[in-house]
Amino acid sequence: xxxxxxxxxxxxxxxxxxxxxxxxxxxxxxxxxxxxxxxxxxxxxxxxxxxxxxxxxxxxxxxxxxxxxxxxxxxxxxxxxxxxxxxxxxxxxxxxxxxxxxxxxxxxxxxxxxxxxxxxxxxxxxxxxxxxxxxxxxxxxxxxxxxxxxxxxxxxxxxxxxxxxxxxxxxxxxxxxxxxxxxxxxxxxxxxxxxxxxxxxxxxxxxxxxxxxxxxxxxxxxxxxxxxxxxxxxxxxxxxxxxxxxxxxxxxxxxxxxxxxxxxxxxxxxxxxxxxxxxxxxxxxxxxxxxxxxxxxxxxxxxxxxxxxxxxxxxxxxxxxxxxxxxxxxxxxxxxxxxxxxxxxxxxxxxxxxxxxxxxxxxxxxxxxxxxxxxxxxxxxxxxxxxxxxxxxxxx
Ligand SMILES: Cc1ncc(COP(=O)(O)O)c(C=O)c1O
Numbered sequence: 001x002x003x004x005x006x007x008x009x010x011x012x013x014x015x016x017x018x019x020x021x022x023x024x025x026x027x028x029x030x031x032x033x034x035x036x037x038x039x040x041x042x043x044x045x046x047x048x049x050x051x052x053x054x055x056x057x058x059x060x061x062x063x064x065x066x067x068x069x070x071x072x073x074x075x076x077x078x079x080x081x082x083x084x085x086x087x088x089x090x091x092x093x094x095x096x097x098x099x100x101x102x103x104x105x106x107x108x109x110x111x112x113x114x115x116x117x118x119x120x121x122x123x124x125x126x127x128x129x130x131x132x133x134x135x136x137x138x139x140x141x142x143x144x145x146x147x148x149x150x151x152x153x154x155x156x157x158x159x160x161x162x163x164x165x166x167x168x169x170x171x172x173x174x175x176x177x178x179x180x181x182x183x184x185x186x187x188x189x190x191x192x193x194x195x196x197x198x199x200x201x202x203x204x205x206x207x208x209x210x211x212x213x214x215x216x217x218x219x220x221x222x223x224x225x226x227x228x229x230x231x232x233x234x235x236x237x238x239x240x241x242x243x244x245x246x247x248x249x250x251x252x253x254x255x256x257x258x259x260x261x262x263x264x265x266x267x268x269x270x271x272x273x274x275x276x277x278x279x280x281x282x283x284x285x286x287x288x289x290x291x292x293x294x295x296x297x298x299x300x301x302x303x304x305x306x307x308x309x310x311x312x313x314x315x316x317x318x319x320x321x322x323x324x325x326x327x328x329x330x331x332x333x334x335x336x337x338x339x340x341x342x343x344x345x346x347x348x349x350x351x352x353x354x355x356x357x358x359x360x361x362x363x364x365x366x367x368x369x370x371x372x373x374x375x376x377x378x379x380x381x382x383x384x385x386x387x388x389x390x391x392x393x394x395x396x
Contacts, residue, residue: 009076009192010261017072017254029068031251035059061239065247069254070222073212076191076257078198079224081231083238084250088187088207090243091221092116093123095183095203096152098237099230102128104151109136109166111159111366113185113207114355120154133366136166137298139174146178156185157194157305161314161350161374162367163288167301172200181230187211187341192264193307197226203234210341211311213256214263220249263343263379267311270345270385271377275313277386283323283393285371288314311377312340314350320371323396324349327373330392333384340376345385347375 018029037056039045047053056062070082085091096119100106108120110133120131134141136155146153153175157166168184175182183203184196190211196204206212208220225231238244275289290309293299302309317323327347328336334345338354348354351370355363364370377385 013260016075018068032065066250069250077224082224084245085221086243087219088221091205091223094238098234100129105147105149106131106152107145108154111162113160118357137164154183168199213253216342218252266379271311273382285316285318313375316371324373330395333388343379345378
């Protein structure tokens with residue numbers, strides 16, 4: 001079984017992370033819903049605080065249920081360590097606060113998740129950390145953007161919502177050559193379809209709110225590493241900022257991961273058919289989906305680093321945003337909501353919703369046009385989804 005194969009991931013989803021419960025042999029990890037852990041003696045408490053004895057102290061610093069989730073995701077991403085966080089944005093912000101100081105510089109994909117872009121642009125700048133946003137799928141743009149003080153190359157691939165693909169291996173090599181690190185937000189594909197650490201990335205992060213949990217009932221994040229020093233640095237800052245996960249949240253995500261491969265592959269099968277359906281529909285102007293990529297260089301990258309095109313589709317209608325609004329208001333099975341990666345199909349309008357915080361001029365430059373609609377295809381039956389779209393598109 002190949003380490004990066006879908007089959008291997010399918011087994012890991014079901015078996016990794018949880019050791020059988022040492023007390024009763026429970027198959028699933030118990031939910032250790034406790035804020036604190038008692039010590040057998042004052043001496044033991046002291047030893048644990050001094051790091052001389054292994055064991056739990058306080059849930060912000062570590063908890064067995066959270067550790068079970070961290071182990072599961074680390075092994076799915078082919079990493080050694082993982083840190084679970086309260087939200088995806090906590091994972092994003094903690095990385096920068098842990099690894100950058102005033103005077104440092106970041107190079108990032110221009111079409112990032114809206115809040116990540118706004119965080120880099122507005123919040124980090126107040127601390128003297130600057131970011132240059134470029135289309136990281138174009139190597140020349142990355143080379144041009146790098147400065148002597150660039151500490152992190154931060155990419156989403158595919159980007160949210162324009163589905164631009166960056167070459168992870170090239171980005172990692174280029175960052176390392178310039179003494180920077182590569183961090184990859186792998187939320188859109190999940191480790192079932194892409195494993196950035198195997199391609200040289202130093203950090204992989206997720207909004208586990210999306211595919212990893214998969215049931216639209218939890219928010220959370222996770223950061224995965226191979227390098228212990230890097231993990232220690234981020235862990236220290238995470239404990240100080242306080243954006244750690246809660247045990248119940250961790251249990252739900254751990255449970256969701258059991259079916260991650262099944263869900264992702266089923267949603268992807270639907271997405272392939274929905275993308276074709278949209279491409280052939282007369283009301284549709286343009287469909288963005290990795291399988292339709294025309295650029296031969298990017299096609300090669302897709303083949304090299306992705307196990308499949310994923311379940312996200314962006315498209316534009318001939319009637320622009322007005323037509324898009326009618327579509328959003330007319331679908332019945334698809335849910336009009338932000339977020340993605342749940343078992344249900346979700347449809348939204350990035351310009352007025354997820355990316356409304358990004359300045360219009362920057363948004364358009366990043367390819368997020370006023371009429372773009374983003375669809376996260378779920379696991380319903382394709383016949384029902386296409387019927388829903390057909391009915392709604394007739395009203396456009
Ligand atoms: C690609 C990506 N990264 C990060 C986040 C932030 O995650 P959260 O909403 O869990 O804080 C999102 C949220 O939509 C996202 O789509």
